[in-house]
Amino acid sequence: MRVTVLIAWLLALVMSVVRADEPALEVSEVEPENRLHRVTWTDAKSETRTVAGRVLLKAQDGGLLLESRDGRLWNVTPKQLQKDETTDELFQPLKAQELGEQLSREVAELGIKTPTQIVVTKRYVICSTAGRKYAEWCGSLFERLHDAFQAYWKAAGLELREPEFPLPAIVLKDHAQFTEFAAKHDRPDAAQSQGYFSEPTNRIILFDLTAGPNSASAQTTADIQKKITSSPFNVATTIHEATHQVAFNSGLHTRYADNPRWLTEGMAMFFEVPDLESRSGWKSIGRVNAPRRKDFRETTRSPREAVPLVELIRADDVFLKERKTRAAYAESWALTFYLLKTRREDVVSYLKTIQKKPRLIADSPDARLREFEEVFGETETLEREWKKWMSTH
Ligand SMILES: [Zn+2]
Known part of the structure; x- marks a missing residue:
């Protein structure tokens, strides 16, 4: 959940350069034929790095947004850029096994000594220090979620795409190892979370939920199931x-585009x-999220915490204000829940607008509000109806 704090920071940094309502740097899609480039630059630590990938965007000033074969995004400024060679090869995502090997190397390079195991499922590559059984359990959970997610949107009239890249997950053996890894892989505040999706690297970083401080990891699927069921939160x-990962990889959202938080x-x-x-599907989609509803009811009664709807829609900064974070999440759940339950067609139409957002261009708060109100109507009226409905659901 907290990853988005990290993402917001990164986006704020990147987007501070380009805002839609200011004279923008011109960017263009330059590689319709998906050509593989080999790009060399000096990174923030003054090390030279060469990465093979496709160029998603080229700014007029020469800066690049590069996507490497593992699905990672690299933002290269003109000052950092040394060389951009176009090869004769076409861009292709890494094969699952290659991605697995790369993830293992990344884990080892960040000082994690525990040997890794790679579990490959239809769409996922799980690199785990938590044992094969737990990684397999995660793989099965992710696949079911993926299918349910796709089926839900198909039924709603929104066609999504299959992920282009094998979806990477790193599962560490306990919270201590997760913290160690996350602080180096991303930023220290990522390490305070209980798991996160990293928008720049496309990876989800998690740890074994069955590994308590005094208990051994679960060894069988039944054991995992039993331990997990006792802590559903x-x-x-x-x-x-x-x-988050499925949403960004199926085209519901675009990484580095200005998706409302x-x-x-x-x-x-x-x-x-x-x-x-449910072994076969995800029957519970759309069920009330009880912990979020509790937060919603508590925070909307507290003037210190509550966030007016208009503020939630206009900008993402409420998520970063300590006193407002709980309300921002709870209201986001409640609003999504209400809109999907009562106005699903409108949600689909709004999503189609959001899907078209270009990367690295930020909308102004007014533009965000305008787009929202064009579909859902005037925010004050909506807020009254929404809160009334929520009081009975
Ligand atoms: Zn989240």
Whole structure:
């Protein structure tokens, strides 16, 4: 969940350069034929790096947004750029096994000594220090979530695409190792979370929820199931982060585009309600998210915490204000829940607008509000109807 703090920071940094309502740097899609480039630059640590990938955007000033074969995004400024060679090869995502090997190297390079195991499922590559059984359990959970997510949107009239890249997940053996890894892989505040989706690297980073401080890791699937069921709120974090990853890889959202935060978080919370019993599908999609509803009811009664709807829609900064974070998440869930239950066609139409957002261009708060109100009507009226409806659901 907190990853988005990190993402917001990164986006704020990147987007401070380009805002839609200011004279923008011109960027263009330059590689319709998907050509592989080999780009060399000096990174923030003054090290020279060469990465093969496709160029998603080229700014007029020469800066690049590069996507490497593992699905990672690299923002190269003109000052950092040394060389951009176009090769004769076509860009292709890494194969699952290659991606697995790369993830293992990354884990080892960040000082994690525990040997890794790679579990490959239809769409996921899980690199785990938590044992094969737990990684397999995660793989099965992710696949079911993926199918349920796709089926939900298909039924709603929104065609999504299959992920282009194998979806990477790193599952560490316990919270201590997760903290160690996350602080180096991303930023120290990522380490304070219970798991996160990293928008720049496309990875989800998680840890074994069955590994308590005094207990051995679960050894069998039944054991895992039993331990997980006793703490459903923890597993919600795992599903929440996996939902972010599916949403960004199926075309519901675009990485580095200006997706409203209430929407990305609202979607993840709409799907996060655990459904561990159903082997074949995810029957519980759209069930009330009880912990979020409790937060919603408490925070809307507290003037110190509550966030007016108009503020939630206009900008993402309420998520970063300590006193407002709980309300921002709870309201995002409640709004998404209400809109999907009562105005699903409008949500689909709004999503189609959001899907078209270009990367690295930020909308102004007024533009965000205008787009929202064009579909859902005037915010004050909506807020009254929404809160009335929520009081009975
Ligand atoms: Zn989240």
